[in-house]
Amino acid sequence: MVMWDQQIETMPAQDLRKLQYRLLKTQVYRLYSFSPFYHERMKQANVHPDDITSLADVKKLPFMYKADLRDNYPDRLFTASRDDLVRYHVSSGTTGKPTVVGYTKNDLDNWTTSLARGLVSCGLGRGDVIQVSYGYGLFTGGLGLHYGAERIGATVLPTSVGNTERQIELMQDLHATAICCTPSYLLHMGEVAEKMGVSIKNDTDLAIGVLGAEPWTDLMRFRIQEWLGIRAYDVYGTSELSGPMFTECTEQKGFHVWSDLALVEVLDKDTGEPIAQGERGELVITMLQKEALPMIRFRIGDVSILDDDPCPCGRTHPRIRRIQGRVDDMLIIRGINVFPSQVEHTLMSISEVGQHFQIVVDRQGALDDMLVRVEISQNAFSDKINDLMKIRAKVEHKLRNALNVGVNVELVEPGSLPRFEGKSKKVIDRRNL
Amino acid sequence: MEIKNYIIRQISVFSENKPGRLAAIAKAFREEKINILAFSIAEADGFGVVRALVNQPDKAFKKLTSLGYNVAFTDVIAVKMKDEPGGLHEIAELLGEAEINMEYAYAYTGKDAAVLIIRVDLVEEAISRILSRGGSLLESKVFI
Numbered sequence: 345m346v347m348w349d350q351q352i353e354t355m356p357a358q359d360l361r362k363l364q365y366r367l368l369k370t371q372v373y374r375l376y377s378f379s380p381f382y383h384e385r386m387k388q389a390n391v392h393p394d395d396i397t398s399l400a401d402v403k404k405l406p407f408m409y410k411a412d413l414r415d416n417y418p419d420r421l422f423t424a425s426r427d428d429l430v431r432y433h434v435s436s437g438t439t440g441k442p443t444v445v446g447y448t449k450n451d452l453d454n455w456t457t458s459l460a461r462g463l464v465s466c467g468l469g470r471g472d473v474i475q476v477s478y479g480y481g482l483f484t485g486g487l488g489l490h491y492g493a494e495r496i497g498a499t500v501l502p503t504s505v506g507n508t509e510r511q512i513e514l515m516q517d518l519h520a521t522a523i524c525c526t527p528s529y530l531l532h533m534g535e536v537a538e539k540m541g542v543s544i545k546n547d548t549d550l551a552i553g554v555l556g557a558e559p560w561t562d563l564m565r566f567r568i569q570e571w572l573g574i575r576a577y578d579v580y581g582t583s584e585l586s587g588p589m590f591t592e593c594t595e596q597k598g599f600h601v602w603s604d605l606a607l608v609e610v611l612d613k614d615t616g617e618p619i620a621q622g623e624r625g626e627l628v629i630t631m632l633q634k635e636a637l638p639m640i641r642f643r644i645g646d647v648s649i650l651d652d653d654p655c656p657c658g659r660t661h662p663r664i665r666r667i668q669g670r671v672d673d674m675l676i677i678r679g680i681n682v683f684p685s686q687v688e689h690t691l692m693s694i695s696e697v698g699q700h701f702q703i704v705v706d707r708q709g710a711l712d713d714m715l716v717r718v719e720i721s722q723n724a725f726s727d728k729i730n731d732l733m734k735i736r737a738k739v740e741h742k743l744r745n746a747l748n749v750g751v752n753v754e755l756v757e758p759g760s761l762p763r764f765e766g767k768s769k770k771v772i773d774r775r776n777l
Numbered sequence: 778m779e780i781k782n783y784i785i786r787q788i789s790v791f792s793e794n795k796p797g798r799l800a801a802i803a804k805a806f807r808e809e810k811i812n813i814l815a816f817s818i819a820e821a822d823g824f825g826v827v828r829a830l831v832n833q834p835d836k837a838f839k840k841l842t843s844l845g846y847n848v849a850f851t852d853v854i855a856v857k858m859k860d861e862p863g864g865l866h867e868i869a870e871l872l873g874e875a876e877i878n879m880e881y882a883y884a885y886t887g888k889d890a891a892v893l894i895i896r897v898d899l900v901e902e903a904i905s906r907i908l909s910r911g912g913s914l915l916e917s918k919v920f921i
Contacts, residue, residue: 720791725847727789727828727896728880729821755824757793759845 459492
């Protein structure tokens with residue numbers, strides 16, 4: 345089995361835990377000393393770095409939440425000086441305030457190393473041509489995989505997203521052997537290719553897909569593998585962790601989470617207590633070596649299962665199963681995070697429609713399809729079909745601008761959408777995830 | 778001859794395009810003993826507008842609004858036609874000559890004559906043009 349760093353990747357589990365303890369302790373001391381935010385959190389939780397005397401003591405530490413990053417926009421949680429930062433990434437936020445992530449040189453190096461190990465574990469290396477069709481720029485996907493692929497000596501084809509026909513031409517002409525993108529974009533590429541008379545399975549050298557940034561199922565994996573003639577691997581991460589971080593190995597049974605970089609806990613999402621091994625729960629992640637934006641016990645919001653069993657690939661680092669859901673109501677539509685609260689904010693600014701809405705997500709062919717059903721207000725109702733069509737187009741336009749993703753709108757009768765007392769269920773997700 | 782006498786208040790109701798919606802509206806009329814004199818459905822992708830001329834339009838408006846429907850009054854005019862071959866042609870030609878721009882139209886055969894109901898932009902202008910060319914319009918009191 346070829347590995348990027350055999351020594352660390354096959355380190356005995358016990359040694360990994362010792363290493364994790366040492367790194368955790370160092371990180372906690374550092375934060376207690378240099379992060380006013382986390383110092384205060386620890387004081388409130390009545391915990392001192394000296395209280396951490398074993399790896400299990402991590403549970404004494406207070407949590408961090410997505411809201412902490414938002415509330416401390418743009419960089420008040422940073423623990424590196426500005427001069428030490430070498431890059432920013434920015435992800436869109438729920439209600440306008442984005443999340444800013446800063447990176448020191450070491451942060452970029454650890455991120456790249458994590459992906460280098462992952463890409464090699466998918467069977468990639470020198471001689472491969474890796475087409476990176478994630479967006480380049482503020483989004484972490486493009487640049488993250490770009491540097492990971494360069495690190496392992498592969499040739500990078502940095503196509504970014506869009507201009508699908510050209511992507512397919514380049515895939516053929518430059519003999520791409522692997523592609524990194526969202527699974528739904530790859531399916532879309534497959535369809536566009538067929539319209540161009542190109543079979544990705546028969547007419548290209550594509551053999552591997554490293555696909556992520558949105559939830560997808562094994563069923564979809566089989567379809568992609570069968571139809572496009574490739575092996576499809578999932579990749580996991582978020583900008584708070586640095587970006588895409590962990591991939592499946594050739595076993596395709598969950599992401600290896602590199603223990604020297606991250607400590608994963610799986611907790612009951614309501615009580616915050618650890619759950620039994622093999623049970624599904626909320627992932628809580630501590631980044632052990634991050635310098636610019638340390639994340640301690642970060643409640644990432646994803647639900648999955650931790651698998652400590654030895655992997656046949658020989659790597660000793662635990663795996664988390666493919667993501668099985670979210671604890672909050674965030675939706676991922678074609679790789680873009682969408683919160684129902686964003687839809688609500690937008691609709692409130694449009695007088696022609698009421699405040700009630702329902703989101704229906706489906707998968708039409710390869711791509712996610714998002715429908716927003718809204719009630720038309722009494723005073724906006726016009727007898728003319730044209731006026732109603734204009735209202736619908738206006739709502740679609742405003743939602744598209746706010747969410748960065750195309751939306752279909754359906755006008756419905758007032759009072760016809762379900763009303764809820766307390767927690768509402770405004771989303772119907774018909775995708776078979 | 779008062780032009781306003783020929784302006785007829787049509788009731789328009791927003792409706793989703795799915796089974797049972799028309800029945801729900803018709804049931805409301807029935808419960809209030811409202812008679813429907815003419816009626817049409819316009820449909821777009823996913824929704825439609827039910828348009829009706831009824832007796833007691835105010836009562837109909839109140840009832841439907843109380844049921845939560847989106848309801849609006851729209852001014853239309855009703856042109857009498859001969860209920861025989863060529864009847865529509867005669868009227869259509871008259872409307873053309875009078876340069877009347879129709880938003881939409883629908884027809885029904887009434888007790889005395891066939892009637893073409895039309896929505897136009899400038900209602901009063903249209904009424905005087907039709908009448909001056911010898912056209913014959915139903916008065917709104919027919920629908921009360």
